[in-house]
Amino acid sequence: MSKTPLEDEIRQLRQRVAELESVDAQRASAIDALRQSEERLQNILDETTAVVYLKDREGRYLLVNRQFEELFHISKADVVGKTDLDLFPLEVAREFRKNDLHVLEARASVQFDEVAPHDDGIHDYISVKFPLRDASGEPYAVCGISTDITEHKRTLEKLRDEDRILKKLLDLQERERRLVAYDIHDGFVQYVVGAKMILESAARKLKDQQIPEAEGLLQAEQLLAKAIEEGRRVIGDLRPMIIDEKGIVDAIYYLIAEAGGGQNPAISFSHDVQFDRLDPLMEGAMFRIVQETLTNASRHSQAEHVTIALTQIDDQVYLEIRDDGIGFDPAKVSKERFGLDGIRKRGQLFGGSTSIESSPGHGTTIKVSLPISQP
Numbered sequence: 206m207s208k209t210p211l212e213d214e215i216r217q218l219r220q221r222v223a224e225l226e227s228v229d230a231q232r233a234s235a236i237d238a239l240r241q242s243e244e245r246l247q248n249i250l251d252e253t254t255a256v257v258y259l260k261d262r263e264g265r266y267l268l269v270n271r272q273f274e275e276l277f278h279i280s281k282a283d284v285v286g287k288t289d290l291d292l293f294p295l296e297v298a299r300e301f302r303k304n305d306l307h308v309l310e311a312r313a314s315v316q317f318d319e320v321a322p323h324d325d326g327i328h329d330y331i332s333v334k335f336p337l338r339d340a341s342g343e344p345y346a347v348c349g350i351s352t353d354i355t356e357h358k359r360t361l362e363k364l365r366d367e368d369r370i371l372k373k374l375l376d377l378q379e380r381e382r383r384l385v386a387y388d389i390h391d392g393f394v395q396y397v398v399g400a401k402m403i404l405e406s407a408a409r410k411l412k413d414q415q416i417p418e419a420e421g422l423l424q425a426e427q428l429l430a431k432a433i434e435e436g437r438r439v440i441g442d443l444r445p446m447i448i449d450e451k452g453i454v455d456a457i458y459y460l461i462a463e464a465g466g467g468q469n470p471a472i473s474f475s476h477d478v479q480f481d482r483l484d485p486l487m488e489g490a491m492f493r494i495v496q497e498t499l500t501n502a503s504r505h506s507q508a509e510h511v512t513i514a515l516t517q518i519d520d521q522v523y524l525e526i527r528d529d530g531i532g533f534d535p536a537k538v539s540k541e542r543f544g545l546d547g548i549r550k551r552g553q554l555f556g557g558s559t560s561i562e563s564s565p566g567h568g569t570t571i572k573v574s575l576p577i578s579q580p
Contacts, residue, residue, distance in 0.1 A: 256321075256330070256351040259337070262309060264288045264302055267346060276323060294322060305347045308334045312344055319351065328355040372486070372554050379489045386443040394436040401429040445492075452481065453488045457495055457513060464499050470508040470528065472499070478517040484579045490551040491524060491575070497544050498526045498571055506530025506569060517577070524573040532563045548573070555579060 251271035259268040266284045274280055277292060289298035297320065304317045314335035320327050332351040336344035404426045440446070448456040454476050461472045482488070495513065502511050508530030516523045538545060545561055548571065552559035557575035 254353075256353075257349070258351075259346055259348050260288075260305060261346050262344070264305060276321075297321060304332070304334060305349075308336055308347050309344050312336055321351070328353050329358050330354065368554055371550075375490070375554065376486050379486060382443040383449065386440045386446065389436055389440050389443075390446065394433055394440070397429055397432050397436065401426055401433065404429065448488055448492055449485070453483060453491050454478070454515065456488070456492050457515065460492070460495055460499060461513075464503060470502060470506075470511050470530075472511045472513065474513040474515075476515040478515060478522065480517060480522070480577060483522070483577060484555075487555050487575060487579060490555060491573070494524065494548050494551055494571070494573060495526065497548060501544060502526075502528045502530060502569075506532075508568065520577050522575050522577055524575070525570065527568065527570045529568045532565050532567045532569055534565060535561060535563055 253270065254272060256273050256276065257270040258266060258273055260266055265286050265288055269279075269281055269284050273284070279287075279292065284292070289301040292298070293301065300319065304315070304319065308315050314333060317332045317334065319330045319332045321330060322328075330351040331354050332349055334347055334349040337346040337348055339345045404422055407422055445456060445459055447459045457474055457476075461474055464472060483491075499511065502508050506528050508528035511526065511528045514523075514525045516525075535545070548561070549559045552573045552575065555575050556579070557573060559574075560572045561569070562572075563569035
């Protein structure tokens with residue numbers, strides 16, 4: 206028997222009901238999956254220590270994380286629909302809005318320095334803001350991730366203050382060295398040179414007259430010559446006058462001559478710079494770096510050759526000192542030895558960078574980069 210029209214209609218209705226139930230089940234599953242996804246996203250946002258937020262094109266909040274709630278004392282539910290003007294002081298809110306509009310106009314991620322009020326005062330933030338786009342590619346919201354850098358900035362400022370104090374102390378030390386060097390040169394050395402000349406003349410006359418005491422005077426003259434040499438060595442260790450008179454290039458040539466005129470180890474120096482003079486304190490720092498490095502090469506490296514290169518590229522000056530000695534393991538250098546740390550610190554004080562590369566059997570290379578323009 207064939208089915209009646211009524212039975213066919215009932216069967217079709219049942220099929221339709223089954224289809225609708227399947228669609229409802231799929232929709233419920235999709236809604237549940239979306240809810241779980243949103244919960245996971247919110248959990249991720251809530252666990253970060255950064256402040257995360259989402260605003261529509263009109264500046265109304267759509268979403269915030271737990272850090273936002275805790276810092277600004279407002280719940281997720283209460284913040285939705287509000288703008289920065291509802292939550293922050295006028296100037297702060299205007300700055301936030303200006304930055305949000307910049308992101309929407311640029312249609313790209315932008316980083317900003319921002320400030321926000323906390324219970325203990327104003328805090329500094331680095332904020333990365335970027336647009337969210339709809340299916341057509343049009344920005345419909347701005348998402349922001351703001352990281353509190355207040356403590357970081359305070360630490361940096363403290364370090365800068367310490368560096369400024371250290372730089373002043375270094376300047377005072379160099380000034381004191383310079384004064385003592387000039388005092389020795391213009392006082393002690395000149396007096397000894399004068400005494401030596403008088404003694405030399407007297408010894409020559411007595412020797413011509415074959416007087417026995419002439420030999421003693423000649424010995425005294427030799428001792429005065431050694432005293433003059435020692436006085437000049439002390440002046441060189443304090444602050445060679447050539448730095449103030451001629452600059453760093455001639456001062457390096459002076460150090461090479463003092464190290465033995467290019468022997469033991471053999472020292473070569475090349476330079477390609479456009480500056481005439483640098484900041485006097487920086488010239489002194491570069492001089493001390495070369496001096497310390499040559500001393501180490503002579504005493505410890507067993508090097509046969511040392512090369513020094515001084516070059517300038519735009520507003521940067523580069524100093525490289527390389528030897529072919531026995532090298533060392535930088536990780537095993539004793540904390541009691543301050544030479545390498547002194548080199549690094551001198552570079553840091555003048556806004557530069559220092560690298561010390563060495564390994565056993567492969568020599569040592571010291572590279573220092575410094576900005577020519579000093580604040």
